[in-house]
Amino acid sequence: MNEIINKKVEFRDLGNMDYQEAWDYQEKLFAAIVDLKIKNRGLQPSEQSPTSNYVLFVEHPHVYTLGKSGKEENLLLDQKGLEDHQAQYYKINRGGDITYHGPGQLVGYPILDLDNFFTDIHRYLRLLEESIILTLADYGVEAGRIDGLTGVWIDHIAQQNPRKICAMGVKSSRWVTMHGFAFNVNADISYFGHIIPCGIDDKAVTSLHLELGRPVDLQEVKIKVQGHLKDLFEMDTTASI
DSSP, X not given: OOSSOOOBOXXXXXXXXXXXXXXXXXXXXXXXXXXXXXXXXTSOGGGOOOOOOEEEEEEOSSEEEEOTTOOGGGBOOOHHHHHHTTOEEEEOSSSSSEEEEOTTEEEEEEEOBGGGTOSOHHHHHHHHHHHHHHHHHHTTOOEEEETTEEEEXXXXXXXXXXXXXXXXXXXXXXXXXXXXXXXXXXOOGGGGGGBOGGGOOSSEEOOHHHHHTSOOOHHXXXXXXXXXXXXXXXXXXXXXX
């Protein structure tokens, strides 16, 4: 546990960035926080330095990512199929199975030292979900959770046609997080047809623009998500997207 609690969070909008480049950037920030935590352990409280916290917002070119517990057969394209769809494919170190990232999707990578907030991964995931649920409510869209499944869903109660609108997959080490959520805002969901999303083959995927029947201002969505994350995590930040 940190002797110095720092709830200040820096939000950084990376724009449209290649997946590998964004992953490397995450790893750099993540490693710096972990290294500082290890260094602090050998120091007196008065000598310790506060750890930093970040939330990165980004869009990626078409890419499929497979989590460490995922199954490769859930990608339905071979190498030529990936090239035909101008999509990349990465095996990565988050939890979860396979998912898609692409234009029109808001990807959020919180790199937080949870010792600054609370040491509970279950609560962390639920609050990430809640930030998206509240953002959807801002647009008049009712969404929620389905027992046993991570992420945010439309028609989560009756489940006559349940559709995932936000996927999640995280990594945590020494209570420092990376990876995060993928919120379909104006996403081309046809790309989900080339995978079994998150290994779930009996439920659909949707995007906010499809639910509303109109394009959505992605910048506006970023501001709303940022505000809800700030409130839910009681972040100390004046940074703006």
